[in-house]
Amino acid sequence: MMESALTARDRVGMQDFVLLENHTSEVAFIENLRKRFKENLIYTYIGSVLVSMNPYKDLEIYTKQHMDRYRGVNFYEVSPHIYAVADNAYRSMRTERRDQCILISGESGAGKTEASKKVLQYYAITCPASEHVQTVKDRLLQSNPVLEAFGNAKTLRNDNSSRFGKYMDIQFDFKGAPVGGHIINYLLEKSRVVHQSHGERNFHIFYQLIEGGEDDLLRRLGLEKNAQQYQYLVKGNCPKVSSINDRNDWKIVRKALSVIGFTDDEELLNIIASVLHLGNVQYGGEDSGSAYITTETQIKYLARLLGVDGTVLKEALTHKKIIAKGEELMSPLNQEQAASARDALSKAIYGRTFTWLVNKINGSLAFKNASVIGLLDIYGFEVFQNNSFEQFCINYCNEKLQQLFIELTLKSEQEEYEAEGITWEPVQYFNNKIICDLVEEKFKGIISILDEECLRPGDASDITFLEKLENTVGGHAHFLTHKLADGKTRKIMGREEFRLIHYAGEVNYNVNGFLDKNNDLLFRNLKSIYLSICLAKLMEILMSKEPSYVRCIKPNDAKQAGRFDEVLIRHQVKYLGLMENLRVRRAGFAYRRRYETFLQRYKSLCPDTWPNWDGRLVDGVSTLVKHLGYKPEEYKLGRTKIFIRFPKTLFATEDALEVRKHSLGMSYSQKTKYRKMRQSAIKIQAWWRGILACREAKRRREAANTIRRSVFIKGFIYRHQPRCPENEYFLDYVRYSFLMKLHRSLPKTVLDKSWPTPPPALVVVRYICHESVIKTIIDSSRCEMRDYKMVASEIFKDKKDNYPQSVPKLFVGSRLSDDCANIIHPSPQYAVPVTKYDRKGYKARNRQLLLMANSAIIVEEAKLKQRIDYSSLKGISVSSLSDGMFVLHVACEDNKQKGDVVLQSEHVIEALTKVAICAEKMNSININQGSIKFNVAQGKEGIIDFTSGSELLIAKAKNGHLSVVSTAD
Numbered sequence: 022m023m024e025s026a027l028t029a030r031d032r033v034g035m036q037d038f039v040l041l042e043n044h045t046s047e048v049a050f051i052e053n054l055r056k057r058f059k060e061n062l063i064y065t066y067i068g069s070v071l072v073s074m075n076p077y078k079d080l081e082i083y084t085k086q087h088m089d090r091y092r093g094v095n096f097y098e099v100s101p102h103i104y105a106v107a108d109n110a111y112r113s114m115r116t117e118r119r120d121q122c123i124l125i126s127g128e129s130g131a132g133k134t135e136a137s138k139k140v141l142q143y144y145a146i147t148c149p150a151s152e153h154v155q156t157v158k159d160r161l162l163q164s165n166p167v168l169e170a171f172g173n174a175k176t177l178r179n180d181n182s183s184r185f186g187k188y189m190d191i192q193f194d195f196k197g198a199p200v201g202g203h204i205i206n207y208l209l210e211k212s213r214v215v216h217q218s219h220g221e222r223n224f225h226i227f228y229q230l231i232e233g234g235e236d237d238l239l240r241r242l243g244l245e246k247n248a249q250q251y252q253y254l255v256k257g258n259c260p261k262v263s264s265i266n267d268r269n270d271w272k273i274v275r276k277a278l279s280v281i282g283f284t285d286d287e288e289l290l291n292i293i294a295s296v297l298h299l300g301n302v303q304y305g306g307e308d309s310g311s312a313y314i315t316t317e318t319q320i321k322y323l324a325r326l327l328g329v330d331g332t333v334l335k336e337a338l339t340h341k342k343i344i345a346k347g348e349e350l351m352s353p354l355n356q357e358q359a360a361s362a363r364d365a366l367s368k369a370i371y372g373r374t375f376t377w378l379v380n381k382i383n384g385s386l387a388f389k390n391a392s393v394i395g396l397l398d399i400y401g402f403e404v405f406q407n408n409s410f411e412q413f414c415i416n417y418c419n420e421k422l423q424q425l426f427i428e429l430t431l432k433s434e435q436e437e438y439e440a441e442g443i444t445w446e447p448v449q450y451f452n453n454k455i456i457c458d459l460v461e462e463k464f465k466g467i468i469s470i471l472d473e474e475c476l477r478p479g480d481a482s483d484i485t486f487l488e489k490l491e492n493t494v495g496g497h498a499h500f501l502t503h504k505l506a507d508g509k510t511r512k513i514m515g516r517e518e519f520r521l522i523h524y525a526g527e528v529n530y531n532v533n534g535f536l537d538k539n540n541d542l543l544f545r546n547l548k549s550i551y552l553s554i555c556l557a558k559l560m561e562i563l564m565s566k567e568p569s570y571v572r573c574i575k576p577n578d579a580k581q582a583g584r585f586d587e588v589l590i591r592h593q594v595k596y597l598g599l600m601e602n603l604r605v606r607r608a609g610f611a612y613r614r615r616y617e618t619f620l621q622r623y624k625s626l627c628p629d630t631w632p633n634w635d636g637r638l639v640d641g642v643s644t645l646v647k648h649l650g651y652k653p654e655e656y657k658l659g660r661t662k663i664f665i666r667f668p669k670t671l672f673a674t675e676d677a678l679e680v681r682k683h684s685l686g687m688s689y690s691q692k693t694k695y696r697k698m699r700q701s702a703i704k705i706q707a708w709w710r711g712i713l714a715c716r717e718a719k720r721r722r723e724a725a726n727t728i729r730r731s732v733f734i735k736g737f738i739y740r741h742q743p744r745c746p747e748n749e750y751f752l753d754y755v756r757y758s759f760l761m762k763l764h765r766s767l768p769k770t771v772l773d774k775s776w777p778t779p780p781p782a783l784v785v786v787r788y789i790c791h792e793s794v795i796k797t798i799i800d801s802s803r804c805e806m807r808d809y810k811m812v813a814s815e816i817f818k819d820k821k822d823n824y825p826q827s828v829p830k831l832f833v834g835s836r837l838s839d840d841c842a843n844i845i846h847p848s849p850q851y852a853v854p855v856t857k858y859d860r861k862g863y864k865a866r867n868r869q870l871l872l873m874a875n876s877a878i879i880v881e882e883a884k885l886k887q888r889i890d891y892s893s894l895k896g897i898s899v900s901s902l903s904d905g906m907f908v909l910h911v912a913c914e915d916n917k918q919k920g921d922v923v924l925q926s927e928h929v930i931e932a933l934t935k936v937a938i939c940a941e942k943m944n945s946i947n948i949n950q951g952s953i954k955f956n957v958a959q960g961k962e963g964i965i966d967f968t969s970g971s972e973l974l975i976a977k978a979k980n981g982h983l984s985v986v987s988t989a990d
């Protein structure tokens with residue numbers, strides 16, 4: 022139901038049948054359809070069900086703009102459309118994460134297949150897509166022409182009639198993009214392959230191949246470019262149809278086949294051609310009555326196309342296999358039997374090819390487990406002059422769909438009432454379960470009886486089947502035969518017929534061929550009850566999904582635009598169960614809407630709710646409807662929605678709204694004028710206030726500047742005077758600016774002398790600040806440094822010549838470059854580069870001395886050369902001069918040690934102080950005059966002689982000693 026329907030109700034009828042005042046009147050129903058059809062308004066709702074009339078002309082309502090109009094919009098906000106149904110299902114799938122299905126029903130030519138294509142197109146165009154999705158979309162769309170070529174035919178009712186039922190799942194990923202699909206086909210009308218009624222054709226593909234096929238191709242297939250040549254194509258005497266362009270369609274189908282991924286359709290075409298050849302196989306009769314084949318050329322082509330041996334094929338077409346006394350025998354067929362065997366083969370080949378094709382398409386659609394929207398396009402009730410097994414199956418299927426439809430509609434109605442806390446009033450409706458049971462019940466139903474008759478031994482026939490029906494279900498209220506009927510009915514019923522009283526009406530079925538046709542189904546599916554299993558599966562699929570319905574109606578039998586055949590339409594309204602549907606939908610309340618929507622629409626009708634209602638929504642709606650004078654029996658308030666029983670209550674409210682809108686419109690224009698004037702006034706005021714404020718600010722700024730200028734100048738003149746009222750402001754200002762500047766650029770180190778020059782009044786500040794900076798910088802390392810320096814002084818003061826030079830130098834933790842220091846782990850307490858003199862030749866080598874927690878180590882670029890545990894360090898010797906030589910004396914008992922170590926360092930005072938502290942050897946440092954003796958390995962002794970000179974020189978002397986000449990400084 023739509024709000025737009027409420028306003029448009031007088032112009033083009035009701036957009037929703039639920040709003041018909043007289044909802045039980047079929048006349049009113051048809052009238053509404055007629056009104057709208059005349060205006061090309063082919064879509065009308067019954068609640069959420071879409072009723073669609075076939076316009077038999079192209080309407081401009083399927084453009085991209087139309088699609089956009091329906092995207093993400095509430096059902097009731099826009100006029101009825103197939104896109105609204107598609108969008109609604111899509112959105113429910115996305116938001117509620119429930120699988121959906123759209124059931125499209127209606128009789129032949131009503132527009133089911135067109136509707137399903139529109140839905141598919143809607144998804145293909147509006148849904149998000151990626152490159153991969155584009156392929157899937159293309160394949161989904163292209164599956165249509167292929168399936169239509171092989172499964173559709175020209176009938177009396179429809180030039181493009183689907184001769185199979187189709188259920189298609191469209192799959193969507195989590196982003197809502199179509200990513201796959203799956204098709205299930207039902208009940209292909211195979212009998213059409215071998216026979217067509219007058220004015221009808223075989224499946225399109227045969228004509229397309231013959232009309233459109235390239236010469237080379239036809240030659241290869243042994244076909245002529247003339248449909249009249251083929252027995253299977255001439256039965257209906259209708260090779261050409263004005264609305265069909267076979268040649269063009271052939272191109273479309275070939276292209277579609279390639280999109281779907283048939284890279285090589287040779288086999289497929291071989292089979293289609295072989296069916297045509299089979300049809301032309303003719304028989305002659307021998308005197309014995311056995312049939313023989315008179316058309317050798319056909320056999321030649323057939324053998325090649327089907328890839329079988331010619332003689333085997335010939336035998337198969339003229340004999341049947343029988344088993345006698347456990348032995349297989351070939352028994353010849355008579356002419357009639359052979360012809361029917363040939364036709365059976367053709368039907369079987371075609372039927373299997375169709376199933377194979379569907380499977381192939383499914384394979385190309387990459388079905389994954391995702392959210393789905395199913396589309397069911399299955400033929401509706403069929404009632405002909407003579408109805409056979411096919412109609413029986415189709416009508417049974419529709420009976421089931423109707424049951425499902427009523428059940429689910431009632432169920433959803435009931436659930437909504439329950440959710441809203443409104444008592445459910447039972448609805449009287451025609452429950453067609455009784456008819457479904459009559460057909461499908463186990464052991465007692467018509468299908469069971471038929472299966473039984475097919476499988477029982479003995480001479481079962483269509484007539485024995487009919488008799489069995491009379492005996493078993495003869496008493497059923499919805500079943501009748503010639504024998505069981507009264508005199509009046511007998512006149513219009515054949516002796517070979519049985520009648521079913523469907524929910525939609527009575528249909529007589531002729532039992533001729535029932536057994537054969539059922540056998541066909543039976544053996545295909547290993548003797549299981551194919552028909553009911555097949556439909557049970559379909560029902561299961563549909564039950565697991567949330568359904569939407571599209572009910573298609575054709576306006577006339579002449580396929581003409583603009584012609585409204587009332588009798589035909591009334592018939593369909595009945596067969597589609599639309600009145601029943603409306604009754605169920607209207608059983609309780611005609612209209613329901615969420616409180617916020619209702620209040621938003623009608624709030625202007627009550628002073629308490631206009632312009633805004635602040636309280637609870639339900640109270641707002643209650644206040645509003647009371648003010649409008651709703652009687653208690655006319656409405657109910659649920660948890661989130663208001664339910665209105667009769668359309669007239671709603672219409673009265675709508676009319677009141679129209680009136681109110683008018684007066685609101687008046688006051689609205691006045692209000693707009695007032696608002697405009699007020700805004701202008703405010704703007705002028707603001708502008709004027711701005712100007713005044715600017716003037717005042719300017720005045721103040723000037724005054725301040727004047728004052729500042731005179732005070733500042735005076736202050737400057739008196740700046741060297743002691744603080745006095747004249748310079749007070751100036752001095753404070755200067756001090757403030759200097760301190761602020763200093764604060765921003767305080768030196769970082771003690772040595773940094775780049776201080777901002779203080780003003781005379783603040784010179785003292787500089788010293789205070791400097792001291793404080795030194796203090797902060799020094800404070801942390803100060804204690805440690807003092808300790809080291811104390812130790813150095815203790816050891817070396819007045820004893821070693823180069824000690825004084827070390828005093829002003831800060832001791833550091835490492836004398837190595839950062840690169841070297843960082844490789845050593847754990848990091849040493851002290852590190853210094855040294856020169857090591859080997860004990861024999863006194864060769865000098867660059868090494869690093871590292872002081873660790875428990876030992877001193879000598880390394881060569883992070884490679885350990887020697888470790889001296891502090892515990893084995895006996896003593897340290899240096900000269901009194903200003904050289905950097907020192908000897909580490911190592912205890913000899915330690916075998917690992919190679920003797921004493923002779924080293925030299927530029928930072929000898931620092932290094933030895935550190936060694937003394939780390940190894941706690943402050944008292945083990947010997948300062949020697951002249952020479953130092955030290956241990957070379959294996960008890961030998963080495964000597965270093967120290968002398969003073971002008972240049973530092975360390976070399977092996979002729980006496981074998983190491984001679985060190987120290988410089989004076």
Ligand SMILES: Nc1ncnc2c1ncn2[C@@H]1O[C@H](COP(=O)(O)OP(=O)(O)OP(=O)(O)O)[C@@H](O)[C@H]1O
Nearest residue numbers: 075077078129130131132133134135179182183400
């Ligand atoms: N919405 C539409 N707009 C224009 N023409 C339409 C529309 N719907 C149907 N038609 C016309 O009606 C013809 C029959 O429609 P369609 O093939 O969809 O019927 P059907 O219900 O699928 O019939 P069948 O049961 O025989 O398959 C279409 O070929 C087309 O010419």
Ligand SMILES: [Mg+2]
Nearest residue numbers: 133134182183
């Ligand atoms: Mg169709």
